[in-house]
Amino acid sequence: MKHTISVLVENKFGVLARISGLFSGRGFNIESLSVGETIDPQISIMTIITRGDDQIIEQITKQLNKLIDVIKVIDFMEVEHVEREMVLIKIAPSKNDRPEALRTAEIFRGRIVDSGHKTFTIEITGDEKKIEAFVELMKPYNIIEFVRTGKVAIAREGVKKISIKNDQ
Amino acid sequence: MKMSGAEILVECLKREGVKHIFGYPGGVVLNIFDILYDEKSLELILTRHEQGAVHAADGYARVSGKAGVAIVTSGPGATNTVTGIATAYMDSIPLVVVTGQVPTSLIGNDAFQEADIVGITRPCTKHNFLVKDINDLAKTVREAFHIATTGRPGPVLIDLPKDVSAGSCEFIWPEEVKIRSYNPKYEGNKWQMKQAADEIVKARKPVIMAGGGVIISDASKELKQLAELGKIPVTMTLMGLGGFPGTHKLSMGMLGMHGTYCANMAVQNADLIIGIGVRFDDRVTGRTKDFAKGARIVHIDIDPTSIKKTLEKVEVPVVGDVKNVLTGILKNLKESKEQWGAVRKAWLAQIEKWKSEKPLEYEHDAKIIKPQFVVEKIYEITKGEAVICTEVGQNQMWAAQFYKYDKPRTWLSSGGLGTMGYGFPAAIGAQIAKPGATVFDIAGDGSIQMNIQELATAVINKLPVKVAILNNRYLGMVRQWQELFFNERYSHTNLDVVPDFVMVAEAYGAAGLRAEKPEDVEPVIREALKIKNRPVFMDFVVDWKEKVYPMVPAGAAINEMIFGEKKDKKRKFDSSELKIA
Ligand SMILES: Cc1ncc(C[n+]2csc(CCOP(=O)(O)OP(=O)(O)O)c2C)c(N)n1
Ligand SMILES: [Mg+2]
Numbered sequence: 001m002k003h004t005i006s007v008l009v010e011n012k013f014g015v016l017a018r019i020s021g022l023f024s025g026r027g028f029n030i031e032s033l034s035v036g037e038t039i040d041p042q043i044s045i046m047t048i049i050t051r052g053d054d055q056i057i058e059q060i061t062k063q064l065n066k067l068i069d070v071i072k073v074i075d076f077m078e079v080e081h082v083e084r085e086m087v088l089i090k091i092a093p094s095k096n097d098r099p100e101a102l103r104t105a106e107i108f109r110g111r112i113v114d115s116g117h118k119t120f121t122i123e124i125t126g127d128e129k130k131i132e133a134f135v136e137l138m139k140p141y142n143i144i145e146f147v148r149t150g151k152v153a154i155a156r157e158g159v160k161k162i163s164i165k166n167d168q
Numbered sequence: 169m170k171m172s173g174a175e176i177l178v179e180c181l182k183r184e185g186v187k188h189i190f191g192y193p194g195g196v197v198l199n200i201f202d203i204l205y206d207e208k209s210l211e212l213i214l215t216r217h218e219q220g221a222v223h224a225a226d227g228y229a230r231v232s233g234k235a236g237v238a239i240v241t242s243g244p245g246a247t248n249t250v251t252g253i254a255t256a257y258m259d260s261i262p263l264v265v266v267t268g269q270v271p272t273s274l275i276g277n278d279a280f281q282e283a284d285i286v287g288i289t290r291p292c293t294k295h296n297f298l299v300k301d302i303n304d305l306a307k308t309v310r311e312a313f314h315i316a317t318t319g320r321p322g323p324v325l326i327d328l329p330k331d332v333s334a335g336s337c338e339f340i341w342p343e344e345v346k347i348r349s350y351n352p353k354y355e356g357n358k359w360q361m362k363q364a365a366d367e368i369v370k371a372r373k374p375v376i377m378a379g380g381g382v383i384i385s386d387a388s389k390e391l392k393q394l395a396e397l398g399k400i401p402v403t404m405t406l407m408g409l410g411g412f413p414g415t416h417k418l419s420m421g422m423l424g425m426h427g428t429y430c431a432n433m434a435v436q437n438a439d440l441i442i443g444i445g446v447r448f449d450d451r452v453t454g455r456t457k458d459f460a461k462g463a464r465i466v467h468i469d470i471d472p473t474s475i476k477k478t479l480e481k482v483e484v485p486v487v488g489d490v491k492n493v494l495t496g497i498l499k500n501l502k503e504s505k506e507q508w509g510a511v512r513k514a515w516l517a518q519i520e521k522w523k524s525e526k527p528l529e530y531e532h533d534a535k536i537i538k539p540q541f542v543v544e545k546i547y548e549i550t551k552g553e554a555v556i557c558t559e560v561g562q563n564q565m566w567a568a569q570f571y572k573y574d575k576p577r578t579w580l581s582s583g584g585l586g587t588m589g590y591g592f593p594a595a596i597g598a599q600i601a602k603p604g605a606t607v608f609d610i611a612g613d614g615s616i617q618m619n620i621q622e623l624a625t626a627v628i629n630k631l632p633v634k635v636a637i638l639n640n641r642y643l644g645m646v647r648q649w650q651e652l653f654f655n656e657r658y659s660h661t662n663l664d665v666v667p668d669f670v671m672v673a674e675a676y677g678a679a680g681l682r683a684e685k686p687e688d689v690e691p692v693i694r695e696a697l698k699i700k701n702r703p704v705f706m707d708f709v710v711d712w713k714e715k716v717y718p719m720v721p722a723g724a725a726i727n728e729m730i731f732g733e734k735k736d737k738k739r740k741f742d743s744s745e746l747k748i749a
Contacts, residue, residue, distance in 0.1 A: 010349060013298065018290060025291045055476055062473040068295040068315060071349040 002031070002051050004083060004153045007064055008072040011037060011044040015069050019046060022067065028052065028060050032085075034150035043071065047152045080156040083127050087134075087148040088113070090121045093141035101141045108134045119144060173302050173333035174199040177266065180309035182209060183341060186237050188228060188600055189213070190221035194241020195281060196268030196330040201239075213600060213629060216621035218245050220593040222252025223619065226261050227594030230580045231555060232601040233386070235262040235316045242268045243281030246327075247288065251587060254292040256323040258584025259407060260384060262316040263323035264309075271331040272300055286327050294322030302335045307342050314345040319352025320471040321384060352470060356488030356496050363484045364442070364466045364493075365500030371440035371464075373515045374400045377423065377452075380407030380583070381445015381469055381490045383576040388412065390494035391444065397501060399512040400442070401519045403431035405452050406568055407583040408445070414572030415552070420519065421528070424452040425720045426565045429526035429729060432720070434519055435460050436727040443467045445490045447474040449584070450722075456480075458725035468493045526731065528569050530714070537686050539563070539638040539710040543570040545689050546608060546636060549697065554606040555580065557595040559615030560588045561645035563638045565716040567610040589618025592635060596622055599631045606634070606697065613639040613666050623676035626703035633703045634696050640712040641666050648715045652730070673705035682707040 009015045016035060023030050031049040038045050050060060057075065064073045076083070093101045098120075105112065105122045108130065114121035124134055128151070135146070171179065177200060181189070189212045193201045204212050215221040218240045225236030236256075240249055246267040256263045270279040286298045295315050297308050305328075312324040368374060382391050388411055395402050395418050402412045403423040412419055423431035435441065441463045446452070448467075453459040456478055466484040467475050475485045486493050530540040543566045546554070552572055557580040558564040564581055573579045580598060582590040595609040609616075616637055626633050638644075643661040650658050670680030679699050683692040689708065696704045718729040 013300075014286065014290070017287065021290055055480060059473065059477060062475075066471070066473055068347065068350050 001053065001057070001077075002049065003057050004076040004081070004151060005048045005050060005061065005064070006074040006076065006153060007046040007048060007070055008038070009044050009046060010069040010071065011042050012069055015044065016046075018067050018069060019048075019064070022063055023050075026059070026063065028056065032148075032150035034152055047150065049151055074155075076153050076155070080159045081153050082156060083151050083153045084125055085128065085131055085149055085151045086123065086125045087131055087146065088121055088123055089135070089138055089143060090114075090119050090145040091138055091141040092119045092144050097141055101138070104134075104137050110134070169339055170336050171339040172199065172203075172336045173305055173328070174203045176302070176305050176337075176339050177309060177328070177333065178203045178207060178210065179339065180306055180341070181237065184309070184313045185234070186210060189237045189239055190215055190224040190228070190597065191239035192218050192221055192241065192245060194245045194268060196242045196270060197239060197328075197333070199330070199333045200266075200268070212239070213596075213625065215593065215596075215625045217619060218248035219252050219589065220596075220619050220622045220625065222249045222263065222265060223255065223587075223590050223593035224597035224600070224622075224625075225263050225265075226252060226256045226590075227557060227580055227597030228601045229256075229261050229263060229597075230594070231577050231598040231605075233577065235264050235313055236597065237264050237266070239266045240268070241281070242270055242285070243283045246283050246285035250288060250292065251585075251589075253289055253323045253325065255582050255585045255587045255590055257292045257294065259582065260321050260380060261323065262321035264312050264316050265323060265325045267325060267327050268333070269298070269327045269329040272329045273331070275329065285325065289325050292323075293325050294320075296325040296327065298327045299329070299332050302332045302337045305332065306340060310342050310345050311347060314347070315350065319350075353487055354470070354489040354492055356468070356486045356493035358496070360484055360486045361493060361496035362500050364468070364486055365497050365504070367440055367464060367466050367484055368398050368400070368442065368497070368501060369504050369506055372511070373438045374398065374440040374442060375434050375438040375463075376400050376402040376412075377405065377435065377441055377443045377446055378402055378408040378411045379405040379444065379446030380411075382408055382411035383445075385445065385470070385490040386576070387445070387491035387494055388576050390491055390498065392416070393498055394494055394501070397498065397508065399508045399516060401434055401516065403427070403435065405446055405583070406581060409568060409579040410573035410576045411445075413574040415574055420523070422568055424726060425454070425722075426569065426716050426718065427720075427726070428523075428528055428569075429718055430519060430522035432718070432726040432729060433522045435463075436725070437518075438463045441465050443469075444494070445469060447471075448478045450478070452726075453478060454720050454724055454726035454728070526718070530732070532686075533711065534686060537683060537689060537708055537710045539640065539708070539714055540566050540570050541686060542636060542638060542689055542708045542710065543567055543610060545693055546610070547571045549690065549693050550606055550608075554578070554608050555595075555598050555602065557581065557591040557598060557607065557609045559591040559609065559611045560586045561612045561615060561643065562640070562648065562714070562716050563610050563612040563615065563644075565645075566638070569716075588612075588615040592616060592619050592633070593622050593625075595633045595635070596626050596629075596631055599626075599633050600629070607632075609633060609635045611635050611637045612644060613637055613641060613669075614643045614663055616669075617667070620672065623673065623678050623703060627677045630701045631703055632700050634706065635703065636693075636706045637669055637708060638710050639666060639669065639707050640710050640714070642712050644712070645716070651715070652719075653721070669705045669707040673703070678702050679704040680707070681705070682709065684709045
């Protein structure tokens with residue numbers, strides 16, 4: 001089962017290594033990981049996409065909590081939430097294909113962030129399904145480069161963020 | 169007051185109540201060693217290897233219950249501590265290890281004797297720090313001790329660059345330590361404690377499995393009360409030995425790979441397992457899917473990750489400090505009107521039957537010394553009152569089986585990591601922590617050579633540590649596996665050239681004694697006990713063919729034990745019967 005886990009950590013030297021080392025050392029899987037500062041510059045937030053059965057996910061959240069620099073762990077599986085990811089796609093469509101490619105981008109509310117004689121770079125934001133669908137549609141247009149931020153997630157209004165630090 | 173980094177470090181150690189440090193100098197810790205030179209209230213014990221320093225600090229911690237401290241230099245000094253740190257980490261032993269580091273301006277440049285020790289030890293420390301700013305030093309030391317000694321204890325490393333220890337700043341002692349992201353949970357959940365008590369009332373065939381957590385949390389008294397009140401037989405993991413009196417009628421001894429027949433059978437037939445301060449590791453559970461199949465499980469541990477790490481189902485988890493949780497459970501149980509004596513009669517009779525059916529045994533020989541006989545004699549002569557350290561291998565298992573530990577903190581063995589070379593330096597640390605105690609290292613001829621240089625440390629400090637070498641001229645435990653599972657192909661386990669341990673001891677200025685016949689064993693031990701001002705090596709030339717039994721092959725269920733051939737020919741092990749997972 002796929003889980004989105006947010007980890008609030010002290011914004012200290014080496015924290016990312018502690019988290020990634022925990023996953024590699026214990027054989028947990030990471031599909032994506034994104035890191036950034038929060039409003040409080042002393043705290044960073046990591047969003048980790050991982051897979052595992054219940055026992056493994058339980059271990060992952062507990063092991064994360066056990067790290068001294070981890071302040072809070074939220075498994076979004078248990079929380080109503082919104083997930084987003086951003087991708088940048090550079091395509092080089094043939095001259096004839098250009099209008100169609102641009103129209104598709106528009107439908108997906110993509111933004112053209114760079115264009116040149118041969119290429120367009122499109123920025124697109126959305127959940128996993130939307131991004132996958134968009135990438136699929138772009139494939140015929142000669143994708144030259146493709147980068148993604150990894151997912152971030154946030155709880156919906158009114159949902160109590162449950163912290164599982166030190167709980168059983 | 170303005171102080172140098174080195175002075176701040178030493179001042180902090182003093183305020184943390186440290187009396188002894190184990191260490192080894194080098195370029196980037198010269199400032200610290202210079203301060204220690206005049207320091208009267210702190211004694212630095214110079215070991216002969218940094219691994220020895222960390223194991224000694226570990227032995228000191230296990231015996232005293234306080235954090236052990238080691239200080240070493242950067243690069244090779246720091247990397248030499250890794251085995252010691254990993255050993256302490258696996259066994260939850262509180263240590264503070266200070267490593268020197270190259271100056272901050274050189275970090276990352278592959279400077280002379282630079283090693284990324286924070287990176288190297290990240291997965292084998294509870295936490296580690298690189299102090300980049302001298303203003304953080306006092307706070308860091310305080311936090312290091314706090315983290316090492318609270319919750320589930322463990323080793324903490326502080327990497328201290330040379331410019332930080334040489335620099336100076338205003339010394340401010342942080343009275344309070346508060347780490348917002350670190351709040352170990354000591355109190356058990358009330359409802360879960362009640363449930364645990366209910367499980368005990370409902371159970372007809374309960375077994376207590378006690379581990380190292382009992383010793384760490386100082387809960388022997390509560391454990392004994394629980395066992396006696398509910399009339400529950402107790403088995404201990406290797407780390408739990410001493411947590412419950414080995415001579416108690418309810419004790420079944422150790423369980424697991426080399427556990428007693430009774431303990432393993434009891435666990436496999438139980439309807440309730442009460443795991444107390446244990447982590448259900450593979451040496452204890454055997455094949456997990458067949459572990460205690462018919463039992464419900466109550467698991468008490470301060471570390472939430474221990475729960476459901478190896479076992480798939482745990483009916484009643486209780487996260488908290490063992491002592492508090494047992495107190496809570498006892499409170500609930502005392503309200504019960506259960507007639508424990510009557511309820512447990514059949515189960516305790518069955519336990520007694522298993523005990524007498526296959527006790528731990530070996531065949532004594534009139535001509536050749538059996539290693540178990542040596543351990544038995546040490547037990548007899550010390551009346552079970554010595555502190556016993558061990559190396560790793562057969563020596564360790566016989567020391568676990570044939571010596572009965574009645575008190576906590578008298579059994580020191582590398583359980584989780586199984587580190588050969590642990591016992592001797594640990595015995596040195598133990599002797600320093602408890603100068604009046606009789607401290608033994610029950611050793612193998614292989615293991616003792618891994619830290620034999622510490623003889624110098626013991627001699628110079630006049631430590632009467634007693635090293636009983638069960639000299640079988642083999643890496644015996646590995647040889648045993650080769651005999652049983654690899655068609656007696658003894659690939660590289662014969663130690664061929666074993667040094668003359670008596671001469672080695674004497675060369676260092678220690679005493680050396682040898683026993684070659686069974687009748688020599690007792691006089692040698694008695695002679696060794698008379699030596700009060702220096703270490704002694706006892707070279708017991710033992711039967712190399714002897715094996716540790718019972719044995720549960722790796723991957724088997726713990727009731728699938730094999731036994732010594734003579735005692736039980738029919739049960740001779742046939743590996744084709746095994747479904748190794
Ligand atoms: C540092 C280290 N290296 C290797 C091993 C693997 N090992 C486990 S027991 C053993 C043999 C130990 O030999 P010895 O000290 O003579 O003890 P014996 O089993 O003969 O009593 C070995 C090599 C280990 N546990 N630790
Ligand atoms: Mg040997």
